[in-house]
Amino acid sequence: MDNIAGSKSTLTWLVHISVAALVILWLIPTFGLFISSFRTADQIATNGWWQSLFPSEQNLTLRSAAPETQVEQNGLYVIEGQLFEDGAKAKISVWGISSRDIGSYKPGDTAELRKGGNITVQVDGSYRMESSEPFTGSRGSRVFVTATQPPKFTLFNYQDMLFKDGSASGMGKAFLNTFTVTIPATIIPILVAAFAAYALAWMEFPGRAILVAAVVGLLVVPLQLALIPLLKFHLEIGIGKGYLGVWMAHTGFGMPLAIYLLRNYMAGLPRDIIENARVDGATDFQIFVKLILPLSFPALASFAIFQFLWTWNDLLVAKVFLIDATGQTTVMTQHIIELLGTFGGNWEILATAAFVSIAVPLAVFFAMQKYLVRGLLAGSVK
Secondary structure, three states, X not given: OOOOOXXXXXXXXXXXHHHHHHHHHHHHHHHHHHHHOOOOHHHHHHOOHXXXXXXXXXXXXXXXXXXXXXXXXXXEEEEEEEOOOOOOOOEEEEEEOEOXXXXXXXXOOEEEOOOOOEXXXXXXXXXXXXXXXXXXXXXXXXXXXXXXXXXXXXXHHHHXXXXXXXXXXXXXXXXXXXXXXXXXXXXXHHHHHHHHHHHHHHOOOOOHHHHHHXXXXXXXXXXXXXXXXXXXXXXXXXXXXXXXXXXXXXXXXXXXXXXXXXXXXHHOOOHHHHHHHHHOOOOHHHHHHHHHHHHOHHHHHHHHHHHHHHHHOOOHHHHHHEOOOOOOOOOHHHHHHXXXXXXXXXXXXXXXXXXXXXXXXXXXXXXXXXXXXXXXXXXXXX
């Protein structure tokens, strides 16, 4: 009964389950990256993102206030304060004054400091230091605690990545550089390919079939095959060390797919519309601008999605054609690699940088996804 017209195949449920599984496998790490981008370094090092909504026990290294804050009370020099910043409602289970033994004392116990005096730490992180001699030094004493902290989320990671001037992890400049590369590298091939696709679809001239075959053949040419020759050519004409060079490279590498996709779509448009426009005296340019482009918007949007995603996530072309030793034109993919070397242990910085890099492509894809299938299936059936 599976082959009877109008009946659903038993494989339909298998297809639905497979698609759902693929979606879940894709969403889980993306959602985890999103959650991790709002967590602190201590929380990420302590437990997984799926435990971010529950209290967690962490080993922390904290400091008391500096000696300059001490006051004299009844012949003793006293420093009082709170170990936890921002009013964190943490509860200390054990603490110590040495990293080798952080569980020496319980809340309320008093420990002898190495430089003289003593310190008493309470369960909420409040402390009191006393000494018969003045406290010396420029920094407070270190206190190692094991504390249970409530869930905490922060926007500091994004502030540091995008808006902090002079920060080694600042990604704002790389974010703008990536837009500077991606937008022209998406618009230019669409404009050029649209004219070429119309000519190959609706204009009669010698060698048109050969050009179509050449475009199809270029689709299978590996990108890496043309990198070095094209770079040498760019350097000879003086555009190999800036944005213009990378724009032209992305345009050249994206043209075959753009022409092929748009040509198939335009060739499937009703011939009567084109012929009626010509009978009315419209030129090829008027037909292209007033008829073909508006009707071809799904195909244009479909290629724009592919080209935008490819150029936004590109690393190879940017490293080859966007040569800059000063870092003024560094794109986000290259900047993330640099962060891996500079902040290899700061997972909160890397998680934020990674999510920032995928946020824009996700927004573009979901905004234009309704045109994607229509554009891809263009010309497949008559």
